[in-house]
Amino acid sequence: MKKKYDLSENWTFKIDDNIGGYNEFKEWMKCEVPGTVHTDLLNLGLIEDPFFEDNELELGWISECDWIYKTSFDLPDEFEKDSPVLIVFEGLDTIAEAFLNGESIYKFDNMFRSYKIDITSKLVEKNNKLEIKFISPIKYAKSLEDKHGKLYVELNTERAYIRKAQYSFGWDWGPSFPTMGVYKPIYLLQKDSVSIKNLKFNTLSISGSKAMVEVGVEVEGAVNPDCILEISLSLKGQLIKEKTVKDVYNKNIIKMEIDKPALWWPCCQGDQPLYSLSTVLKNKNEKIIDLEKRKVGIRTIEVILEENGENTFKFFINKKKIFIKGVNWIPTDSFLPRASEEKYRKLFFLAKKANCNMIRIWGGGVYEQDILYKLCDELGLMVWQDFMFACGAYPEYDEFIENIKIEVKQNVERLQHHPSLALWCGNNECEWLWYQKKDKDISKLPGYQIYHNLIPGLLKEVDPMRPYWPSSPSGNDEDPNDQNSGNTHQWNIWSNWVDYTEVIKDNSLFVSEFGFQAPANKKTWTAALSEKNMQCDNPMFVFHNKQVEGQKRIFQFLSDHLPVTCEWDDFIYLSQLNQGLALKNCIEHWRSNSPVTKGAIIWQLNDCWPAVSWSIIDSDLIPKLSYFFVRNVFAPKIITIEKEDSYLKLKLNNHNWDEVFTGCLKIHLIEQQSCKIINDYTKEIHINDCVNNTIQKIPVEELVKNGKYILVASVYSKDDKLVCRNFFIEQRWKDVKLPKPKIDIEIKSGAEAGYICLKSDLPAFFVDLYHPEISFLDRGFILLPGEEKRIMLKNKRHVPVEVDDIELFVLNNYLDN
Structure with a gap:
């Protein structure tokens, strides 16, 4: 059996003595492994918080220097003296050389990539000295750029030459902190002469009440006739299938037929049963030599690109078409070791609660930790996985290509068994940007062969079923971002200054990026800005919007739709509301555009620092107001309202395929000037399919005869629970006049959780609540007279809360006559 010995203790670090100056950093200092130079310095109080105001500008020297980490260890007593010992580096960031007892062991x-190095001949029993010298990633990348030539690359051009998280050099939503350090575990490993190297799982087919699955077991070492493999598949502790393989080779393929398989489904389409796959390698005496386990799911996946002679881009899971409701994922911290399991859990729980069914792992970050994919398996979140290439050309010289081959193979083999993993994608925007800015022939793009030959060739070998x-975007037209084929990135809206109402002109088959900016929540800024700088036009605040002219866009689009104020609290509310309305508008369009459009993936779910960005959850893991708009518009059922000719058409868009829905539609017609309900009526509805069902047509002339109006449409279940709600208004909200409502709040709380009740005397639009110690589980809603709105809340610190402590925001208050 394998033996492991962790090497995360007793590390120290310092700046390399060969670096001029910085003498205060040339004594050995305590540090953490896994960690980074930046976080080690921060923990020691030697630098200020990198995220505070513009401290980023003062810390560039860290990445320009070389650093040395060291520890010592004894050979573990449990290790065999006559068996080889490996040292495993799961991840070093990035350019480094390791020395053991004064002798170089690897560069x-x-x-x-992970690295396994045989160090048997260099070990002593006591006080082995391990030292790792990290080279400045900036200096290294620039030296390769000087050697091989500058490529077309967005932002920092040298980054393309180093196999390092590209976002660490700075992006249009994040700071520049090219980190260094031992960012993943290091350990000693000892194993038998024969062991299990890799374990794969595939669903070959599902037919009727049977599934055919395939287990691939790769064995390394000298396999002999005495070896036996035992493979078993269990569900909820019950053995489902087992097989014994007596003729064991280095590569073994075992097929098993499963009766009445429990199928894995994406979120909102079914359950996520996970089978326990166990593979045991034994000798003839039944002694266990090695053991590997995985959690796997039985499901098939296809991406259909052509149907009935027409281009399309649709996902089929278990032969059932799925509309993709997704979010893009970036690394959740500029300093990767701070991305805890708790962070992942909270973010992915929020994604599931927002009715998402896909996460796109963007190509400028990292191949993520195992916990991310494990959570996606459990929660039903499919993964669109980019390979780590983004927004530029990449070199193709031999050493670079060989490095890529190992990187791709290692990560595919590590992730292949996850049922959530839905698609591999070669890169992010490399081909589209080349087409836009360099050459209409994308085959001339340096790096093109990586995505069109190298990676697909490797996938045929190690993961042919997926x-x-x-590239994203890509298609079979000359322009990779053409709406007529493949997938698109919709960045005319926002980045090219096009208003979000123009989305009605978008006829994309599948949208894998679109977004709209807003600042982080008010509480998040308290740790990132001094109080005097909490102003919407303050340079320190603007510094945290990394897009060129990003802040100008915030004000431009805000003034197009909503009242503008520079009061801090009001600015955050209104700009977050504008983000929510923009995302709602776009997603409603694409859901209504079925069967043409088959998916929409928002840019972006999360942030890596306190920012004004496209995220819907800020860096403190607090949802923005827009998150709740997304949650509602990604719900299985939504109501859309469209003006067609002389009618308003109300449609129910239903994504619950197998459900027959019976309920009622309630319509409230509101006079703008008085904000009084001047008409309301109810209609029973019955839906038995998942298309856009027209449930009501209203002549416009009936609506306008009483002047300017707002229409609110609500769908209720047969037990009178609100299923979905929407509104229609002819003009933009900034041009509307509404009186202020009187909203009563009552708190009913327990120790850590409870709820509040809200009632209003007038229709209140986009109600938001704020308290620094409370999380409100619903925000941005419409509250009608006669309704009692109950909102669950969390109060983890048990802070006493009075009604007067809660800040209330409602759009009416900015539209008062």
């Missing part, structure tokens, strides 16, 4: 140049897409 590292890829943070996306769909592959060469």
Whole structure:
């Protein structure tokens, strides 16, 4: 059996003595492994918080220097004296050389790879000295750029030459902190002469009440006739299938037929049963030599690109078409070791609660930790996985290509068994940007062969069952971002100054990026800005919007739709509301545009620092107001309202395929000037399919005869629970006049959780609540007279809360006559 010995203790670090100056950092200092130079310095109080105001500008020297980490260890007593010992580096960031007892053991140049090195001949029993010298990633990348030539690359051009998280050099939503350090575990490993190297799982087919699955077991070492493999598949502790393989080879393929399989489904389409796959390697005496386990799911996945002679881009899971409701994922911290399991759990729980069914792992970050994919398996969140290439050309010289081959193979083999993993994608925007800015022939793009030959060739070998897409966006038209084929990135809206109402002109088959900016929540800024700088036009605040002219866009689009104020609290509310309305508008369009559009993936779910960005959850893991708009518009059932000719058409868009829905539609017609309900009526509805069902047509002339109006439409279940709600208004909200409502609040709380009740005398639009110690589980809603709105809340610190402590925001208050 394998034996492991962790090497995360007793590390120290310092700046390399060969670096001029910085003498205060040339004494050995305590540090953490896993960690980074930046976080180690921060923990020691030697630098200020990198995220505070513009401290980023003062910390560039860290990445320009070389650093040394060291520890010592004894050979573990439990290790056999006559068996080889490996040292395993799961991840070093990035350019480094390791020395053991004064002798070089390896030079590292890829943070996306793990490394196993035989150190048997260099070990002593006591006080082994391990030292790792990290080279400045900036100096290293620039030296390769000087050697091989500058490529077309967005932002910092040298980054393309180093296999390191590209976002660490700075992006249009994040700071520049090219980190260094031992960012993943290091340990000693001892194993038998023969062991299990890799374990794969595939669903070959599902037919009727049977599924055919395939288990691939790769064995390394000298396999002999005495070896036996035992493979078993269990569900909820019950053995489902087992097989024994007596003729064991280095590569073994075992097929098993499963009766009445429990199928894995994406969120909102079914359950996520996970089978326990166990593979045991034994000798003839039944002694266990090695053991590997995985959690796997039985499901098939296809991406259909053509149907009935027409281009399309649709996902089929278990032969059932799925509309994709997704979010893009970026690394959740500029300093990767701070991305805790708790962070992942909270973010992915929020994604599921927002009715998402896909996470796109963007190609400028990292191949993520195992916990991310494990959570996606459990929660039913499919994964669109980019390979780590983003927004530029990449070199193709031999050493670089060989490095990529190992990187791709390692990560595919590590992740292949996850049922959530839906698609591999070659890169993010490399081909589209080349087409836009360099050459209409994308085959001339340096790096093109990586995505069109190298990666697909490797996937045929190690993961042939999963769909592959060469780039995002991509298609079979000359322009990779053409709406007529493949997938698109919709950045005319926002980035090219086009208003979100123009989305009605978008006829994309599948949208894998679109977004709209807003600032982080008010509480998050308290740790990132001094109080005097909490102003919407303050340079320190603007510094945290990394897009060129990003802040100008905030004000431009805000003034197009809503009242503008520079009061801090009001600015955050209104700009977050504008983000929510923009995302709602776009997603409603694409859901209504079925069967043409088959998916929409928002840019972006999360942030890596306190920012004004496209995220719907800020860096403190607090949902923005827009999150709740997304949660509602990604719900299985939504009501859309469209003006067609002389009618308003109300449609129910239903994504619950197998459900027959019976309920009622309630319509409230509100006079703008008085904000009084001047008409309301109810209609029973019955829906038995998942298309856009027209449930009501209203002549516009009936609506306008009483002047300017707002229409609110609500769908209720047969037990009178609100299912979905929407509104229609002819003009933009900034041009509307509404009186202020009187909203009564009552708190009914327990120790850590409870709820509040809200009632209003007038229709109140987009109600938001704020308290620094309370999380409100619903925000941005419409509250009608006669309704009692109950909102669950969390109060983890048990802070006493009075009604007067809660800040209330409602759009009416900015539209008062």
